[in-house]
Amino acid sequence: MFPLFLVVILCVVGHCTGSERYYNALHFGTSINDYVLFNPDMSAFQESLSVCAWIKRIYTGSSYPTVLNYRHSSSAREIIIAATGTDLEVLYDSDLESYSSRFTTPAGRWFHLCLTWAKSTTTSKLYLDGVLVGTGSTTSRSLYTGGGLCLGRLHPSWSSSSNYVFGGEVFNLNMFSEELSATEIKKAAQEGLCSRSLQDLESRVLKWEDILAKPRSGSVTDVSICASIKKLYGELNVTKVRLATTETELDSTKEELAAVNGNLNKTEIALNSTLAKLGTIEETLNSTLKELQTTEELLETEIAQHNETAEELETCSDKLFDTRSKLSAARKFENISRWDVLYTEPYYNRVFTDDLYNQLTTSWTMLRKLVGVNITDGVVSHFQKYHVESMCDVLGELSTGWEMLRQFVGVGMTDGLVDHFIEAHDGSECENNTES
DSSP states (O other), rough: HHHHHHHHHHHHHTOOOOOTTGGGEEESSTTTEEEEEOOOOOGGGSEEEEEEEEEOOOOOOOOSSSHHHHETEEEEEEEEETTTTSSEEEEEBBGGGGGGGGOOTTTEEEEEEEEEOOOTEEEEEEETEEEEEEEEESSSSOOOOSSEESSSSSOOTTTTOOOGGGOOOEEEEEESSOOOOOOHHHHHHTTTOOOOTTTTTEEEEHHHHHHHOOOEEEEEEEEEHHHHHHHHHHHHHHHHHHHHHHHHHHHHHHHEEEEHHHHHHHHHHHHHHHHHHHHHHHHHHHHHHHHHHHHHHHHHHHHHHHHHHHHHHHHHHHHHHHHHHHHHHHHHHTTTOOOGGGGGGTTTTTTTHHHHHHEEEEOOGGGGGGTTTTOOOHHHHHHHHTTTTSSSHHHHTSOSSOOGGGGTTOBBHHHHHHHHHHHHHHSHHHHHHHOO
């Protein structure tokens, strides 16, 4: 912010360059030493030119108050413009001096002057306040280049007479590389002292703002004019600086936005890639879920089949257990002898009596009716249910060879005695007794 404020301050005090300094006039002192001298490149003006300026005559002590003198070694009066018209020459031609009477603007007031020339027409023209007041004829040669231009007096190398001191003010002096039209000149004059209508012409080669920057001799000072316009241009310059700063910031922002957009594009690409991967993963998950559902259904079927098989196995187990029980029961009779009945409760560890003997020998007469019948589970079950009171009845009536037991009536049945009968009397005696 501080640099912008400084620009405005410098413009106000008359030390600006460019558009702001453009609105400074040059005030020349009344001494022969008060002038501006430089050597411009005049090659652009060889075929035609126009010199326009606002002039204010202040000092009245000189006969030829010279505003501008372009001097060449071959032509000291190549261009001369005096504020009173008493000295007006182009290419050393003085025809325009005859119109000095048209310089009627009093001292202390501004007037607009334009001097034009074209080699093609060998004609020079004088405009005062936008009005063509006179013409002159010139030689057909080109303008000499390589000379020196002096403002405020005649070129020092030509004359040191104080009779040529300007002693006034000049503003917006520009030299154009063409013969300006009467319309252009009239417009610039009518728009007034602060007009900038000619400033943007491409033919404006020698510019007032550049002249203001040239070295000065003696008392030549800047005078601020067109204050309101100058202020506006100062503000305009501030705005331009701000605009330039804003444009720089905008460019930076654009670059940042471009970078952000680039990152967003990369992020979008990465996101799209991630979404594509997620889509693939989702498809895989859905496929896996379907497989899991299929597996679950198969598993449920397998479980059902397993349960059914388990039930069948349980049924088979029950049947097997029952078969084993029957087999075990059957195996009990596989090696049974007729003497094993003595291990049963009615006989074992008890005294053998006549009643027990009779019980063993007299219960099987009914079996004679079954001779020729196949002994099955049903037949056995019938006898067990309806004709057998105890196991001893079943086994005791299998044979009639029990007579030898009579000799043991009154004897207690022990392990040793039963084992004796099993080992010693379970063979032939049984068969013999059966046959008898």
